[in-house]
Amino acid sequence: MLNRTYETQNCSVARALEVVGERWSLLIVRDLMLGYRRFDELHERLGVARNVLAARLERLADEGVIEKALYQERPARYEYHLTEKGRDLWPVIVGLLSWGDRYLTGGAPPVVLEHRECGGLVNDRRICERCGAELGVREAIARPGPGAKKARGRLVPAGRVQPGK
Protein backbone atom coordinates (compact mmCIF):
# COMPACT_ATOMS: atom_id res chain seq x y z
CA MET A 1 0.00 0.00 0.00
CA LEU A 2 1.18 3.47 -0.75
CA ASN A 3 2.37 5.58 2.09
CA ARG A 4 0.03 8.50 2.60
CA THR A 5 2.52 10.93 4.11
CA TYR A 6 5.24 13.08 2.60
CA GLU A 7 7.56 13.08 5.57
CA THR A 8 10.47 15.03 4.17
CA GLN A 9 8.30 17.92 3.09
CA ASN A 10 7.98 21.09 5.15
CA CYS A 11 5.22 22.39 2.92
CA SER A 12 1.54 23.20 3.30
CA VAL A 13 0.76 21.73 -0.11
CA ALA A 14 2.19 18.40 1.01
CA ARG A 15 0.42 18.59 4.37
CA ALA A 16 -2.88 19.31 2.60
CA LEU A 17 -2.39 16.38 0.24
CA GLU A 18 -1.72 14.09 3.20
CA VAL A 19 -5.24 14.90 4.40
CA VAL A 20 -7.18 15.02 1.13
CA GLY A 21 -4.83 13.56 -1.47
CA GLU A 22 -5.96 9.97 -1.27
CA ARG A 23 -8.00 8.60 -4.12
CA TRP A 24 -11.71 9.51 -3.78
CA SER A 25 -11.27 11.99 -0.90
CA LEU A 26 -11.70 15.15 -2.97
CA LEU A 27 -14.61 13.63 -4.90
CA ILE A 28 -16.32 12.92 -1.60
CA VAL A 29 -15.77 16.55 -0.59
CA ARG A 30 -17.14 17.64 -3.96
CA ASP A 31 -20.29 15.54 -3.51
CA LEU A 32 -20.85 16.86 0.00
CA MET A 33 -20.59 20.36 -1.44
CA LEU A 34 -23.24 19.41 -3.99
CA GLY A 35 -25.53 18.46 -1.11
CA TYR A 36 -25.26 14.67 -1.08
CA ARG A 37 -24.99 13.59 2.53
CA ARG A 38 -25.77 9.91 2.91
CA PHE A 39 -23.56 6.90 2.56
CA ASP A 40 -25.77 5.26 -0.04
CA GLU A 41 -25.99 8.43 -2.13
CA LEU A 42 -22.23 8.83 -2.07
CA HIS A 43 -21.77 5.17 -2.85
CA GLU A 44 -24.10 5.36 -5.81
CA ARG A 45 -22.60 8.55 -7.21
CA LEU A 46 -18.99 7.55 -6.80
CA GLY A 47 -19.19 3.88 -7.71
CA VAL A 48 -16.46 3.18 -5.18
CA ALA A 49 -16.31 0.04 -3.03
CA ARG A 50 -18.21 0.45 0.22
CA ASN A 51 -15.24 -0.39 2.40
CA VAL A 52 -13.09 2.21 0.62
CA LEU A 53 -15.81 4.84 0.96
CA ALA A 54 -16.20 4.01 4.65
CA ALA A 55 -12.45 4.27 5.21
CA ARG A 56 -12.28 7.64 3.44
CA LEU A 57 -15.20 9.05 5.41
CA GLU A 58 -13.63 7.82 8.63
CA ARG A 59 -10.37 9.50 7.83
CA LEU A 60 -12.00 12.78 6.76
CA ALA A 61 -13.93 12.75 10.04
CA ASP A 62 -10.74 12.04 12.01
CA GLU A 63 -9.14 15.03 10.32
CA GLY A 64 -12.08 17.29 11.10
CA VAL A 65 -13.01 17.81 7.45
CA ILE A 66 -16.47 16.26 7.91
CA GLU A 67 -18.68 15.29 10.81
CA LYS A 68 -21.29 12.58 11.23
CA ALA A 69 -24.85 13.32 12.29
CA LEU A 70 -27.35 10.65 13.26
CA TYR A 71 -30.52 10.94 11.17
CA GLN A 72 -32.16 7.62 12.02
CA GLU A 73 -31.96 5.57 15.20
CA ARG A 74 -32.95 1.96 14.47
CA PRO A 75 -30.84 1.03 12.65
CA ALA A 76 -28.41 3.88 13.24
CA ARG A 77 -27.85 5.89 10.05
CA TYR A 78 -25.61 8.88 9.64
CA GLU A 79 -25.36 11.84 7.37
CA TYR A 80 -22.05 13.46 6.62
CA HIS A 81 -21.59 17.21 6.74
CA LEU A 82 -18.63 19.34 5.83
CA THR A 83 -17.17 21.28 8.71
CA GLU A 84 -15.83 24.79 8.15
CA LYS A 85 -12.46 23.16 7.52
CA GLY A 86 -14.13 21.02 4.87
CA ARG A 87 -16.01 23.88 3.25
CA ASP A 88 -12.73 25.77 3.07
CA LEU A 89 -11.59 23.22 0.51
CA TRP A 90 -13.85 24.93 -1.99
CA PRO A 91 -10.97 26.84 -3.62
CA VAL A 92 -9.22 23.53 -4.30
CA ILE A 93 -12.35 22.05 -5.84
CA VAL A 94 -12.94 25.17 -7.96
CA GLY A 95 -9.29 25.10 -9.03
CA LEU A 96 -9.57 21.50 -10.23
CA LEU A 97 -12.96 22.15 -11.82
CA SER A 98 -11.75 25.18 -13.76
CA TRP A 99 -8.64 23.43 -14.96
CA GLY A 100 -10.57 20.33 -15.99
CA ASP A 101 -13.11 22.50 -17.77
CA ARG A 102 -10.39 24.32 -19.67
CA TYR A 103 -8.31 21.36 -20.75
CA LEU A 104 -10.25 18.15 -20.45
CA THR A 105 -13.87 18.69 -21.51
CA GLY A 106 -13.51 19.76 -25.13
CA GLY A 107 -15.13 23.09 -24.31
CA ALA A 108 -18.32 21.60 -22.88
CA PRO A 109 -18.20 21.73 -19.06
CA PRO A 110 -20.52 19.22 -17.38
CA VAL A 111 -21.17 21.73 -14.60
CA VAL A 112 -21.20 25.49 -14.30
CA LEU A 113 -21.06 27.39 -11.04
CA GLU A 114 -23.36 30.36 -10.60
CA HIS A 115 -23.65 33.06 -7.99
CA ARG A 116 -26.84 32.08 -6.19
CA GLU A 117 -28.01 35.67 -5.73
CA CYS A 118 -27.53 37.18 -9.20
CA GLY A 119 -27.00 34.16 -11.47
CA GLY A 120 -23.61 35.35 -12.68
CA LEU A 121 -20.94 32.80 -13.53
CA VAL A 122 -18.32 32.08 -10.88
CA ASN A 123 -14.81 32.45 -12.23
CA ASP A 124 -11.69 30.61 -11.18
CA ARG A 125 -10.95 33.20 -8.47
CA ARG A 126 -14.43 32.51 -7.03
CA ILE A 127 -15.56 35.96 -8.08
CA CYS A 128 -18.94 36.54 -9.69
CA GLU A 129 -18.42 37.66 -13.28
CA ARG A 130 -21.66 39.62 -13.22
CA CYS A 131 -21.65 41.52 -9.93
CA GLY A 132 -18.01 41.18 -8.86
CA ALA A 133 -18.75 39.69 -5.44
CA GLU A 134 -16.07 37.53 -3.84
CA LEU A 135 -17.94 34.31 -3.18
CA GLY A 136 -17.89 31.57 -0.59
CA VAL A 137 -19.16 28.06 -1.22
CA ARG A 138 -22.62 28.78 0.19
CA GLU A 139 -23.18 31.64 -2.25
CA ALA A 140 -22.61 29.46 -5.28
CA ILE A 141 -24.76 26.84 -6.90
CA ALA A 142 -23.78 24.10 -9.36
CA ARG A 143 -25.93 23.71 -12.47
CA PRO A 144 -25.68 21.29 -15.37
CA GLY A 145 -23.50 22.81 -18.09
CA PRO A 146 -23.32 22.15 -21.84
CA GLY A 147 -21.42 18.91 -21.24
CA ALA A 148 -23.92 17.46 -18.76
CA LYS A 149 -25.43 14.17 -19.80
CA LYS A 150 -28.01 11.77 -18.61
CA ALA A 151 -26.64 8.90 -16.57
CA ARG A 152 -28.78 6.33 -14.84
CA GLY A 153 -31.76 8.35 -15.88
CA ARG A 154 -30.94 11.63 -14.25
CA LEU A 155 -28.75 14.59 -14.85
CA VAL A 156 -25.33 14.06 -13.36
CA PRO A 157 -24.27 16.02 -11.50
CA ALA A 158 -27.57 17.39 -10.37
CA GLY A 159 -27.96 21.07 -9.59
CA ARG A 160 -28.35 20.39 -5.91
CA VAL A 161 -27.96 23.12 -3.38
CA GLN A 162 -24.64 23.88 -1.82
CA PRO A 163 -24.00 22.77 1.72
CA GLY A 164 -25.83 24.26 4.59
CA LYS A 165 -25.48 22.59 7.89
Added chain:
Amino acid sequence: MLNRTYETQNCSVARALEVVGERWSLLIVRDLMLGYRRFDELHERLGVARNVLAARLERLADEGVIEKALYQERPARYEYHLTEKGRDLWPVIVGLLSWGDRYLTGGAPPVVLEHRECGGLVNDRRICERCGAELGVREAIARPGPGAKKARGRLVPAGRVQPGK
Protein backbone atom coordinates in the same frame (compact mmCIF):
# COMPACT_ATOMS: atom_id res chain seq x y z
CA MET B 1 -2.39 -1.17 -8.03
CA LEU B 2 -5.02 1.48 -7.74
CA ASN B 3 -6.96 2.39 -10.79
CA ARG B 4 -6.18 5.92 -11.81
CA THR B 5 -9.44 6.73 -13.55
CA TYR B 6 -12.90 7.61 -12.28
CA GLU B 7 -14.85 6.14 -15.14
CA THR B 8 -18.37 6.73 -13.91
CA GLN B 9 -17.77 10.42 -13.34
CA ASN B 10 -18.85 13.07 -15.85
CA CYS B 11 -17.05 15.78 -13.94
CA SER B 12 -14.12 18.09 -14.55
CA VAL B 13 -12.89 17.64 -11.00
CA ALA B 14 -12.63 13.89 -11.56
CA ARG B 15 -11.00 14.38 -14.98
CA ALA B 16 -8.45 16.75 -13.44
CA LEU B 17 -7.65 14.28 -10.67
CA GLU B 18 -7.11 11.55 -13.26
CA VAL B 19 -4.30 13.67 -14.68
CA VAL B 20 -2.74 15.12 -11.53
CA GLY B 21 -4.26 13.15 -8.65
CA GLU B 22 -1.64 10.46 -8.37
CA ARG B 23 0.69 10.58 -5.42
CA TRP B 24 3.61 13.01 -6.04
CA SER B 25 2.21 14.58 -9.21
CA LEU B 26 1.10 17.86 -7.65
CA LEU B 27 4.30 18.11 -5.61
CA ILE B 28 6.27 17.77 -8.83
CA VAL B 29 4.18 20.57 -10.35
CA ARG B 30 4.79 22.64 -7.20
CA ASP B 31 8.55 22.15 -7.47
CA LEU B 32 8.59 23.04 -11.15
CA MET B 33 6.72 26.24 -10.22
CA LEU B 34 9.44 26.96 -7.66
CA GLY B 35 12.01 26.74 -10.45
CA TYR B 36 13.46 23.27 -9.93
CA ARG B 37 13.86 21.68 -13.32
CA ARG B 38 16.20 18.73 -13.21
CA PHE B 39 15.58 15.14 -12.34
CA ASP B 40 18.20 15.06 -9.60
CA GLU B 41 16.91 18.26 -8.01
CA LEU B 42 13.37 16.91 -7.98
CA HIS B 43 14.58 13.59 -6.67
CA GLU B 44 16.50 15.24 -3.85
CA ARG B 45 13.66 17.57 -2.87
CA LEU B 46 10.90 14.99 -3.00
CA GLY B 47 12.70 11.99 -1.59
CA VAL B 48 10.68 9.78 -3.89
CA ALA B 49 12.01 6.63 -5.54
CA ARG B 50 13.66 7.38 -8.89
CA ASN B 51 11.44 4.97 -10.83
CA VAL B 52 8.30 6.55 -9.36
CA LEU B 53 9.55 10.05 -10.18
CA ALA B 54 10.41 8.96 -13.72
CA ALA B 55 6.94 7.43 -14.17
CA ARG B 56 5.21 10.57 -12.91
CA LEU B 57 7.26 12.84 -15.17
CA GLU B 58 6.53 10.59 -18.12
CA ARG B 59 2.82 10.72 -17.46
CA LEU B 60 2.77 14.49 -16.92
CA ALA B 61 4.62 14.86 -20.23
CA ASP B 62 2.16 12.52 -21.97
CA GLU B 63 -0.68 14.68 -20.67
CA GLY B 64 0.96 17.88 -21.89
CA VAL B 65 1.44 19.28 -18.38
CA ILE B 66 5.23 19.40 -18.72
CA GLU B 67 7.75 19.13 -21.53
CA LYS B 68 11.28 17.85 -21.66
CA ALA B 69 14.17 19.97 -22.94
CA LEU B 70 17.65 18.60 -23.60
CA TYR B 71 20.26 20.59 -21.70
CA GLN B 72 23.26 18.30 -22.11
CA GLU B 73 24.11 15.93 -24.93
CA ARG B 74 26.59 13.31 -23.72
CA PRO B 75 25.07 11.79 -21.71
CA ALA B 76 21.65 13.12 -22.63
CA ARG B 77 20.14 15.12 -19.76
CA TYR B 78 16.77 16.79 -19.70
CA GLU B 79 15.14 19.61 -17.89
CA TYR B 80 11.42 19.64 -17.25
CA HIS B 81 9.32 22.71 -17.88
CA LEU B 82 5.70 23.39 -17.19
CA THR B 83 3.62 24.04 -20.28
CA GLU B 84 0.83 26.61 -20.19
CA LYS B 85 -1.47 23.74 -19.20
CA GLY B 86 0.87 22.98 -16.33
CA ARG B 87 1.22 26.59 -15.21
CA ASP B 88 -2.56 26.81 -15.18
CA LEU B 89 -2.52 24.41 -12.25
CA TRP B 90 -1.35 27.31 -10.10
CA PRO B 91 -4.84 27.90 -8.67
CA VAL B 92 -4.95 24.31 -7.45
CA ILE B 93 -1.52 24.64 -5.82
CA VAL B 94 -2.48 27.96 -4.20
CA GLY B 95 -5.75 26.41 -2.99
CA LEU B 96 -3.92 23.53 -1.30
CA LEU B 97 -1.25 25.86 0.05
CA SER B 98 -3.76 28.27 1.57
CA TRP B 99 -5.79 25.48 3.13
CA GLY B 100 -2.71 23.78 4.52
CA ASP B 101 -1.46 27.10 5.89
CA ARG B 102 -4.78 27.75 7.60
CA TYR B 103 -5.33 24.35 9.16
CA LEU B 104 -2.14 22.37 9.26
CA THR B 105 0.80 24.61 10.09
CA GLY B 106 -0.10 25.91 13.54
CA GLY B 107 -0.13 29.45 12.19
CA ALA B 108 3.42 29.37 10.89
CA PRO B 109 3.38 28.89 7.11
CA PRO B 110 6.63 27.48 5.72
CA VAL B 111 6.18 29.58 2.59
CA VAL B 112 4.53 32.86 1.74
CA LEU B 113 3.67 34.00 -1.75
CA GLU B 114 4.40 37.59 -2.70
CA HIS B 115 3.55 39.74 -5.67
CA ARG B 116 6.88 40.05 -7.42
CA GLU B 117 6.32 43.66 -8.42
CA CYS B 118 5.11 45.28 -5.20
CA GLY B 119 5.92 42.72 -2.49
CA GLY B 120 2.30 42.41 -1.36
CA LEU B 121 1.05 39.08 -0.05
CA VAL B 122 -0.88 36.88 -2.49
CA ASN B 123 -4.23 35.82 -1.06
CA ASP B 124 -6.15 32.64 -1.76
CA ARG B 125 -7.88 34.22 -4.79
CA ARG B 126 -4.40 34.95 -6.22
CA ILE B 127 -4.98 38.65 -5.72
CA CYS B 128 -2.27 40.94 -4.33
CA GLU B 129 -3.37 42.20 -0.93
CA ARG B 130 -1.35 45.37 -1.36
CA CYS B 131 -2.11 46.57 -4.90
CA GLY B 132 -5.17 44.48 -5.78
CA ALA B 133 -3.71 43.01 -8.98
CA GLU B 134 -5.09 39.66 -10.16
CA LEU B 135 -1.96 37.57 -10.41
CA GLY B 136 -0.67 34.76 -12.57
CA VAL B 137 2.00 32.34 -11.49
CA ARG B 138 4.81 34.33 -13.10
CA GLU B 139 3.94 37.43 -11.13
CA ALA B 140 4.31 35.70 -7.79
CA ILE B 141 7.36 34.60 -5.88
CA ALA B 142 7.62 32.10 -3.03
CA ARG B 143 9.60 33.16 0.02
CA PRO B 144 10.38 31.34 3.25
CA GLY B 145 7.67 32.07 5.80
CA PRO B 146 7.67 31.96 9.60
CA GLY B 147 7.46 28.16 9.55
CA ALA B 148 10.42 27.64 7.23
CA LYS B 149 13.22 25.60 8.68
CA LYS B 150 16.66 24.49 7.76
CA ALA B 151 16.82 21.07 6.19
CA ARG B 152 19.96 19.53 4.80
CA GLY B 153 21.71 22.82 5.43
CA ARG B 154 19.52 25.09 3.37
CA LEU B 155 16.21 26.79 3.60
CA VAL B 156 13.46 24.59 2.28
CA PRO B 157 11.69 25.57 0.18
CA ALA B 158 14.07 28.08 -1.24
CA GLY B 159 12.80 31.39 -2.58
CA ARG B 160 13.51 30.39 -6.13
CA VAL B 161 12.02 32.25 -9.01
CA GLN B 162 8.77 31.20 -10.55
CA PRO B 163 8.82 29.42 -13.88
CA GLY B 164 9.88 31.14 -16.99
CA LYS B 165 10.52 29.05 -19.99
